[in-house]
Amino acid sequence: MATWNLDTAHSEVGFKVKHLMINNVKGQLNTFQIDVQQAGDDLKSASITFTADLSSIDTNNEQRDQHLKSGDFFDVEKFPSIQFKSTKYDSKELVGDLTIRDVTKSVTLAVEFGGIAKDPWGNTKAGFTVTGKINRKDWGLGWNAALETGGVLVGEDVSITAEIQLVKQA
Numbered sequence: 001m002a003t004w005n006l007d008t009a010h011s012e013v014g015f016k017v018k019h020l021m022i023n024n025v026k027g028q029l030n031t032f033q034i035d036v037q038q039a040g041d042d043l044k045s046a047s048i049t050f051t052a053d054l055s056s057i058d059t060n061n062e063q064r065d066q067h068l069k070s071g072d073f074f075d076v077e078k079f080p081s082i083q084f085k086s087t088k089y090d091s092k093e094l095v096g097d098l099t100i101r102d103v104t105k106s107v108t109l110a111v112e113f114g115g116i117a118k119d120p121w122g123n124t125k126a127g128f129t130v131t132g133k134i135n136r137k138d139w140g141l142g143w144n145a146a147l148e149t150g151g152v153l154v155g156e157d158v159s160i161t162a163e164i165q166l167v168k169q170a
Contacts, residue, residue, distance in 0.1 A: 003169040004036035004046070007125065010165035013052065017136070018155030027059035027068075036166055043113075043126065048086035048094065055080065072143035075101060094130060100139035107134060109160070124168040132160045 013032055016024040032052040039045040054076045057068050069076040079101045086096040087106070094109045114127030135156050136142075143154070 002038040004038065004043075004126065004166040005169060006032075006034040007165040007167045010125075010127075011163060013160070013162045015161070016159045017157070021155065024159075025059060025064075027057060027065075029053070029056055030058050031056035034164065034166070044089055044091055046086070046089060048084075048089065048096070050084040052082050053080065054082060073141050098134070098139075100141070103139045105138055107132060126166045126168070128162075128164045128166075130160070130162040130164060134158050134160065 011034075012028060014026060014028040016026045019025040029052040032050065035049045036043075037047045039047070054069065054074045057065055057074070059065055059068070068074055071078075074082075083099045084096050084107075086094060088095040089111070091113050092111060094111050096107065096109075097104050098107045109130050109132035112129040112131075114129065116124060116126045119125055136158050137156050
């Protein structure tokens with residue numbers, strides 16, 4: 001059994017969503033953890049758990065961040081984190097259960113495996129780019145405002161992008 005831990009200095013998790021139906025607003029989760037347990041010789045056998053602290057949400061706008069943390073969206077006081085637990089990984093897709101606000105739904109994320117390398121200090125590292133799209137309303141994140149020109153203030157689809165580097169534990 002091999003354990004891989006997150007290399008926080010070389011990893012990031014971001015998202016973007018349409019604003020005013022005309023452009024995307026980006027944000028990130030600054031505090032998150034990934035635990036990977038590899039049962040065999042191949043990462044395809046791995047069990048992957050991801051947890052993010054929603055109080056670390058950062059869109060580069062304090063007022064928007066506070067609104068996202070409120071009951072209109074994540075309700076961080078009641079639901080301080082989101083979780084993902086893998087059910088299948090085949091080096092191109094990662095399937096698992098995503099829990100937001102105590103609602104769990106299966107999601108499929110695209111994975112680009114960057115490879116495995118040793119750093120100058122002898123640590124074995126693995127790199128991944130993970131992308132996907134979810135509909136926020138599926139998890140009860142339904143707040144919105146109608147625009148007088150038609151459309152809504154916040155889009156329903158949320159694009160997710162993660163650059164993840166793991167370090168193998170000896």
